[in-house]
Each structure stands twice: as structure tokens, then as C-alpha cells.
Amino acid sequence: MIGRYVVRFAALGYxxxxxAAPVGYVFWRTFRHGFWPAWDAVTTxxxxxxxxxxxxxxxxxxxANTIFGVLAAVAIVRHRFPGSGIFNAVVDLPLALSPVVxxxxxxxxxxxxxxxxxxxxxxxxxxxVLATMFVSLPFVVREVVPVLREIGTEQEQAAATLGASAxxxxxxxxxxxxxxxxxxxxxxxxxxxxxxxGAVSVVSGRIQGQTExxxxxxxxxxxAFDEVGAYASAVVLALIAVxxxxxxxxxxxxxxxx
Amino acid sequence: MAASAEALPAPKARRSAAPxxxxxxxxxxxxxxxxxxxxxxxxRAHGWxxxxxxxxxxxLKLTVVASLVVALINAVAGTAxxxxxxxxxxxxxxxVNALVDLxxxxxxxxxxxxxxxxxxxxSPAGINVAFTRWAILLALLFVTLPFVVRTVQPVLxxLDTEMEDAAASLGASRAATFRRVILPNIxxxxxxxxALxxxxxxxxxGAVVLISGNLPFKTEVVSVYVFGRxxxxxxxxxxxxxxxxxxxxxxxxxxxxxxxxWATRHDR
Amino acid sequence: MRRISLTLILILxxxxxxxxxxxxxxxxxxxxxxxxxAYGQLIPAFQKTAAGKDxxxxxxxxxSGEQSRAVASGxxxxxxxxxxxxxxxxxxxxxxxxxxxxxxxxxxxxxRSVVVFVVRDGNPKxxxxxxxxxxxxxxxxxxxPFTSGGARWNVMAAYGGALRAGKTPKQAETYxxxxxxxxxxxxxxxxxxxxxxLAGRGDVFLAYENEALFAQQKGQPVQFVIPKATIxxxxxxxxxxxxxxxxxxxxFVKYLRTKPAQRIFAQNGYRPVIKGVTQGLxxxxxxxxxxxxxxxxxxxxxxxxxxxxxxxxxxxxxSSGG
Numbered sequence: 001m002i003g004r005y006v007v008r009f010a011a012l013g014y015x016x017x018x019x020a021a022p023v024g025y026v027f028w029r030t031f032r033h034g035f036w037p038a039w040d041a042v043t044t045x046x047x048x049x050x051x052x053x054x055x056x057x058x059x060x061x062x063x064a065n066t067i068f069g070v071l072a073a074v075a076i077v078r079h080r081f082p083g084s085g086i087f088n089a090v091v092d093l094p095l096a097l098s099p100v101v102x103x104x105x106x107x108x109x110x111x112x113x114x115x116x117x118x119x120x121x122x123x124x125x126x127x128x129v130l131a132t133m134f135v136s137l138p139f140v141v142r143e144v145v146p147v148l149r150e151i152g153t154e155q156e157q158a159a160a161t162l163g164a165s166a167x168x169x170x171x172x173x174x175x176x177x178x179x180x181x182x183x184x185x186x187x188x189x190x191x192x193x194x195x196x197x198g199a200v201s202v203v204s205g206r207i208q209g210q211t212e213x214x215x216x217x218x219x220x221x222x223x224a225f226d227e228v229g230a231y232a233s234a235v236v237l238a239l240i241a242v243x244x245x246x247x248x249x250x251x252x253x254x255x256x257x258x
Numbered sequence: 259m260a261a262s263a264e265a266l267p268a269p270k271a272r273r274s275a276a277p278x279x280x281x282x283x284x285x286x287x288x289x290x291x292x293x294x295x296x297x298x299x300x301x302r303a304h305g306w307x308x309x310x311x312x313x314x315x316x317x318l319k320l321t322v323v324a325s326l327v328v329a330l331i332n333a334v335a336g337t338a339x340x341x342x343x344x345x346x347x348x349x350x351x352x353x354v355n356a357l358v359d360l361x362x363x364x365x366x367x368x369x370x371x372x373x374x375x376x377x378x379x380x381s382p383a384g385i386n387v388a389f390t391r392w393a394i395l396l397a398l399l400f401v402t403l404p405f406v407v408r409t410v411q412p413v414l415x416x417l418d419t420e421m422e423d424a425a426a427s428l429g430a431s432r433a434a435t436f437r438r439v440i441l442p443n444i445x446x447x448x449x450x451x452x453a454l455x456x457x458x459x460x461x462x463x464g465a466v467v468l469i470s471g472n473l474p475f476k477t478e479v480v481s482v483y484v485f486g487r488x489x490x491x492x493x494x495x496x497x498x499x500x501x502x503x504x505x506x507x508x509x510x511x512x513x514x515x516x517x518x519x520w521a522t523r524h525d526r
Numbered sequence: 527m528r529r530i531s532l533t534l535i536l537i538l539x540x541x542x543x544x545x546x547x548x549x550x551x552x553x554x555x556x557x558x559x560x561x562x563x564a565y566g567q568l569i570p571a572f573q574k575t576a577a578g579k580d581x582x583x584x585x586x587x588x589x590s591g592e593q594s595r596a597v598a599s600g601x602x603x604x605x606x607x608x609x610x611x612x613x614x615x616x617x618x619x620x621x622x623x624x625x626x627x628x629x630x631x632x633x634x635x636x637x638r639s640v641v642v643f644v645v646r647d648g649n650p651k652x653x654x655x656x657x658x659x660x661x662x663x664x665x666x667x668x669x670x671p672f673t674s675g676g677a678r679w680n681v682m683a684a685y686g687g688a689l690r691a692g693k694t695p696k697q698a699e700t701y702x703x704x705x706x707x708x709x710x711x712x713x714x715x716x717x718x719x720x721x722x723x724l725a726g727r728g729d730v731f732l733a734y735e736n737e738a739l740f741a742q743q744k745g746q747p748v749q750f751v752i753p754k755a756t757i758x759x760x761x762x763x764x765x766x767x768x769x770x771x772x773x774x775x776x777x778f779v780k781y782l783r784t785k786p787a788q789r790i791f792a793q794n795g796y797r798p799v800i801k802g803v804t805q806g807l808x809x810x811x812x813x814x815x816x817x818x819x820x821x822x823x824x825x826x827x828x829x830x831x832x833x834x835x836x837x838x839x840x841x842x843x844x845s846s847g848g
Contacts, residue, residue: 003432004346011342012354014335018400019360022372025382029375064287072284079277087285090292095454096507098461098481101500104488105295108302108497111599115298123601133291166276188362195365198463198481202488205601206593207554207586215367215464220587222371222468223717224562225744231375234368241363248363249356312844379725388725389711471722473711474670486673486714489592490834 023238030231041232049209050217051236054194056125057213061132061193066186069140070178074170076141077148078156094137102134103202123205128213131199136192140185147181148174184251191244194237299497308487308495309502316475317483318502324391324479325459328398329452335399336406336451337444343407344414361403366464369400374469389471394479397465402458406451413447453514457507551771552582553778556603558590558613558676558761559717560737561637564794565607568787577777589715591675597622597766604769605778607636609676611762612824627764636763636782637736638797640812641683642750644723644731644738653730655753656687659705666705667728669719670712671832671839677716678832680732681839683757685831686821690755690814699838706842724748734759735809739795755814757821761796 030038041047072091076084094102108114110121110130121127155177159169197215204211212220214233221229308314343355361369373396375381378388387393417440425435463481470477478486480503487496557565565585572578586593586601590609597603598620606623608614611634617623628634643653651664659666669677684705688698711727713719716737723731724746733750741748763782765775781787788798797809818824831838 007338008342008346008348011335011339015339015354015357015403018396018403019357022369022376022400023360023364025376026372068284068287071280072288075277075280075284079281081277081281087288090288092511093292093296093508096457096461096504096511098463098484098500098503100463100481100485100488101299101461101504102295104484104493104496104500105299107488107599108493109295109298113599116294118600120600120602122599123596130291130295134295137288137291191363195363195368195464197365197367198485201463202485205556205586205596206588207584207601210584211586215365218365218367218371219468223559223721225741225746230371234371237365237368238372241360241365241368244363245356245359248359249352386726389722389727471711471725471727472714472718473722476711482714489589489595489673489714491591491595492834 026231026234027238030228030235037228038232038235041228042236044229046208046212047214047217047229047233050212050214050233053125053128053210053212054214057129057132057196057200058190058193060129061136062186062189064133065137065189066140066182068137069185069189070144070182072141073144073148073178074174077145078153091138091141094135097135099131099135099196099198100202103131103199106131106134106199106203122203123207123211125211127203128200128211131203132193132196135196135199136189139188139192140182143181143185143188144178147178151177180251184248187244187247187251191241191248194240194244299500302494303497303501305492305495306498308492308498313474313478314480314483314499317478317480320391320394320478321460321480321503322506324394324398325456328395328402328459329456331399332402332406332455333448333452336403336455337410337448340407340410340414344411358404358407361401366401366462367468370397370465370468373397373400373465378469388469389473389477391470391477393469393471394466394477397469398459398462401462401465402455405455405458406448409447409451409454410444413444417443449514449517453510457511460503460507551580551774552584553604553771553775554584554586554602555605555607556586556593556597556601557607558593558609559587559715560609560734560740561607561761561791561794561796562587563740564791564796567790567794568782571786571790572778572781575781577774577781581774581778589674591673594675603766604771604775605763605765607761607763609759609761610678610824611760611818612678612828613675614762614764615824617764617766622766622768623764624767628762632783632799633760634762634764635760635799636779637761637791638799639734639736639759639761639795640752640797640815641679641756641759642733642735642738642752644720644733644748644750646729647747647749649749649751651729654751655691656684656701656705656755657691659684659708659730660701664708664730665710665728666708666730666732667711667713667719667723668709668732669716670714672834672843673714674716674719676734677712677719677732678827679734679757679759681831682818682821682827683732683753686757686816687753687755687814689821690816702838703842703845720746720748735797736795743795752810752812754812755816756812758815758817760799760817 075081076088106127107122110116110119110127112118121130155173156169159173164172195215200213200216204213204216206212206216214237218230218233218237221233339358343351374388376383377385377396379386387396421439422435425439430438461481462479463485466479467482470479472478472482480499484496484499487499555565569583573581590613594608594613594616597606597617606614606617614623614627618625618627645653651661653659653664668680671677671681681702685698685702688701689695693701711722713722716733719731720733720737720741735752738748738750763779765772765779769775783800785800785803788800789803792798792803792807798804818827821827822830834840
């Protein structure tokens, strides 16, 4: 039927123009003169430092949010407590907030004159870590909660009556059921943490080598008319994104794939 | 679901520490990481003229209108893409399916940079929308692409084709079938996706900041305006503007949630 | 699991990174964005001298006003180098910089520049003077003076230019209002402004000579004209009163005013504050050059023109905005 082809053509065309073409073009521009010029642009001391900063942010935010995510999911689903509805809504807040607002909130809290001010948090790495933790907080929770709901408590209760402690129950019964959902959540969390820009823009001191993340570095290179540097770093981030995509596709919960 | 949990009562004594710990620890973490900073934000919001100044109002109007337009475009495009992924079959479909998630995975500043490269002043195709409102639409469409697709896709997958076959056998055209049979079923999902896309678009910063030019009264979105207020030392005013956006996006999420519940009231 | 081992590796790498940072005395330089390349050359040159031998630096660059506020909000700094004096005096008010920071031969300044017109290839609209900017159809791009402190230089250059042309202060203010009607874009910073202009907006971009020269050095197609009457931009530098390495910081600042250092600045597009280092470089003299004193000094100017509610520019913005 013509209809099928029209829709297919329109949908694919939209994706091509909006997504594939721009990203593909930047890849092409970056490697146009070969691999080594791009490699040089991305291995300058500043670029390497920026990558290190980004990796530190991820290395702290992702494990923290994973542990929180599992704990919170268990708390929300298994131990319905007064205020769990609000708790749930607050967990979702980072998804609705502009990252600049997140940065501002941290600035007001930890900056000079703030309630927790004067301790070298903002304009230093800790501030950026907190910002990254904030924005990437919801993902593990949101992935694990539906799975926990779906599997029900029968097996866990069975384990309890057989004498298992809470830890044993978790390790032997709960965890195997939620581990793929958790893994998927971890991938989403990592992607969000890697890509954070708005919040860290506000709380970063832009100290080269210390508080300039790779995303900030991309903007900085662009503004210094260093197109090669900007594109090359963008490509590094894009490659990490593609890896994340592959992991996402592999780990995606069954009901969303064909 | 909870009903089946009542079959066997849990031995209380052994389990008493674990729930408390899980709830306590996670609440503490959540409060420290999310609630405390937001409380500081609300507390320090003052200088409400920051949100009534012409520049602020202009930024708000631009952002809301652009986000609405983008949400609506996504309603159509997202549904079409979901349809193609579910009901169609072609070579490379898996790749396209994965591609839809790219805006989730790609840093927003990189997204903005790629759009600027292809559709900006140095565009090889001669298309230059940089520093115009089209640039804002473009950037927002990029980052909101997955939302409607991903909310509609599972519903389409689950949809029983029997009804459509029945409609067809009764002589309904494909368009009528779509309108009368399919659309009502996927409408709540489209609404959810639209709400998420809208909320996301309102707060977008990284993708817009390079390509829009951030010209006050012309292409300055509200997140950039807030950033400008922070830069000008007016963090009180920035906080005030932030509270407004916060209420707006949260309000939309709640409202659409409500509409969804109303739209699916017959299913419960 | 793989995920845990990856995390472990990253966590173990952390101390290695931290260890790399802990040696020598470290001075933190917080500066505005344009001298980044210059300091990139100046710091190694300083480290080759006796005074700079065992010193290492952390450097932070960003928009001048933003950096100033960052320092006020807690960003660690031993040396602050900004685009204009008010960004330092605001730190004096917060007791982060001594009141007498400008009491030296150079009045606290380390580099200079002038306000210029960046124009299209061949200057088709023949924009050479401030009055030319009022020609019908001329579109001006200038950074927003309320987000870009450096853009205030542009406004005062225009104002002073009108005074030089014989106008009274009141008439000069009217000139500003008329000129502002031609402004089609006010990007948040000087750098963004240049990019807006290069992307095709406007007939003229009000810039600082060193920014224009920097862009040219980076291969951007920039042509500029220096009006006869223009303001001498002076960029200040100071050691903070919170610095724990004051003598080393002062040694660095002292170095920056020596011939080799000023030569490096000059090669990066800045006009030096000392004589004798501009051989082979082109920094034309302008017959009607004036300083901020000519238009009243920063203290007066900040209040009169840039107060966010009652300033002349605030009123002009409000009436022409939207």
C-alpha cells in the first residue's frame, strides 16, 4: 500500500535530516584529513584532562546512584511507607528540571553565603560531582521499580519463611530478577552523567585540568575558534554515546523490543 | 499485585532492620542530593521583577511556544516513526530503532554542535538557520525525538490487530481505521510522550546555547536567560525565574498525568 | 561483574591523578577568556625565570564578569586578571582584593587595547566614525553590556566618541539612544558576538582590537577599522588578599610587566603597558584616543550608565527591547 511507503519515507527522512545527517557530518569533518590530526586534537593536555574530569564524575555518580536506585526501588515497592508517593515524585524531579536550575540550586546551597557555604564545593570538583549525581539520579530507580512490581513478593516471602535473612533474600532472590533492569538503568545513568553540560556550566570554576569536563571543553574549543578541537572532542563523546546506545539496545527490557 | 503478597505474612522480627535501612538511607540520599539544593533555591528566590522584566517575559513566551510547537510536531513524527518501527518491515530496522535513542545518549552540547555544523554558517548544504528561531526548533526537536516514539511503541506492539482487521472487513478505509480504532488506543501514550517532550524542551540548555545565538528578545530561551541572570550576579532573580519554569514543567506533567488517567478511565 | 571492575579501575586511578597535582607551590590564576593563549605562553616563560622556577599554575578562563562573581562566590584565586577594573573593584568590596591594588606605576593594569569596528569585507558601508553608525540601514552587533562587562567599553567608547565630536553630555546620551536603535543583536559575550557577526548578522560589530586580532590569528575572516575617537581599554590584574602565596603571586605579576612578557602580550594582540616591545607589530595611534577618565571614571560610569534599574543603558534597553 502506498500509505506504508509514505509513512516509512517520511519517518526515515525525518530521522535522517534531524539525527543522522548532522552527526554523520561531524564525524566526516573530524576525520576528513585522516585519523591522526583528529587524534592530535583530542590528545592535547587540556583535552585529556577534560576527559579525566568527565570520567571521575561518572565514576562517582554512577555507583552512588545505582546503590541508591536499588535501595529506593525496594523501599518504594516493597516497603510502602508514608510519603512514598512524594518520594517517588521527587525522584522524578531531575527529569523535569532544566540543568541550569540544578546548577543554580547547588550554587545557592554551597556557594559563599549559602547554608552549606564556604567549603570548597562549588567551583571545585565536588560541586560538579553533586550536579552530576543530581541529574542522573532517577534512571536506575525508574527501571527497577516496574520489574520489582511485576515479579511480586511470593519468592521473597518464600525465602523468608525458609529462614533467609534480608541480605540473603536480596542476593539470591531479588537481585537476579532485577539485575538486567539495573544494568539498563546503569547504562542510562552513565549516558546522562557523561553528557551533563548545563548544571556543570554553572558550578564549574572552569579550572583547566580540574573542573573542565569534556562537555565544557567542547564549548570552550568552539568559542576559541578551534573547530578541529571542538569536533574531535565531540566525536569522542559521540563514540561513547554510540557505545552506550549499543549497550542500551542489548539490555533493553523485553517489552520494548520486537 | 499487592494482594498476592498477603498470602504469607512476613516474619516481622527478622525483617525489621532492612526496610528501615532501605527507606532511611535512600531518603537521606534523596534529601541531600535533590531536596536540599532545591530548598535553597526556593528560599533564595527573590527579585521577582526578574520574571516580569520584558526580557524575561519574552524568553518565557518564546520557550513555551517553541516547546509546544515541538511537542506537537513530535506527536505526529513520533507516532509515524513508532508506526514504521512496529508495523513495517525493512532492512536496517534494528539500526533505526537504536538510532532513535541517540538523543538520550548524546550530550546536548554535542547535539547542538552537530546541528550547528550542518545547518549553521558553514553548512555544506547552504542551509543556515543559526541565530534564528528555527535553530531553537531544530535543537529542541533533536533532543525530544525519542519521547513520543518510546511511549507509543510498546502500545502499538501490544495492540491487537483483530480490531483493525474487523474494521477493514466492515469496509473502513485505512484512514478511518486509523482514526477510529488505532488512534484512541495510542492517544494516552501520545499524550504522555508529548508531556515529557514539552517538559524536556522547556528546560533545554546545551543544545540551544550554541546554535541559537541567545539574542535577548529574539532567540533567548528561558534556561539561557536564567544562566544570564546568574552571570549578572542576580542569583535571586535567576532563582525566581527557575521556580517559574519548575512549576510550569511539573504542572504540565501532572496535568497530562491527569488527562491520561481520565482518558484511560474506562480501562480501569 | 564487569561493571564493578570498571568502577574499581576508575576509582583506583583517582589517587594517581590526585598525586600528579600535589607538587610545587601552586598558584591559581583566574582570568577572563581572551588572554588564555597569551598566558599559555607566559606561564612557561615565567617558569623559566628564577622567580618562577618552582611554581606551578592552575588556570581558569571564562567571561570576565562571570569569573569575578565566581571568585566572589568562592572560586580559589591567587591572581585575578579581568577585562575591566570594575570586575576587580567588586572583589575589593567583598574584601577579597586589597583597596590599594591599583597603587602602582601602571595603575594596576597589565594590558591595553582599543575599541574597533569589525566590518564586512571591503567595508562596503564605509563605516569609519561613530556618526557613520547612524547612517540609515546600518545594523550594529555588540555584546550585551549587562552580561558582558567588557561590552561596557563599547558603550563608553561610543559615548566618549560623541563627546569628542563636540556634543554635550546630554547630546551624547541621545546619540547612544539613537545608536542603540541600530543594534540588531546583543549576544551575551564578546566571543559569541564575534561569532554572531561572522555568521552573517549585522554590518558592524563593536569589538576590542585584541579580540579582532585573535580571530584573525585563528584564520577567521575579520577586517576591522579603528575610529579616530575611541577608548583606551585597560585590563587590570591583582593579587588577591586571600592568597596564601602572596610573594610568589606578586613575583608573577611583576614578571608580566617586564619586556619579554609584554612582548608576548603584544604578539597576542594586546597593546602593552610599557614602551619598546612593539617592533614589527601594528598598533596604530589614534588622534582622539581617550581613557575612561575622560568620560568620568568607572565608579561614576557604572552608576550612571549601567545600574540595572536607573542606568542610562537600562532605560535605553528597556525602550528599544522587544
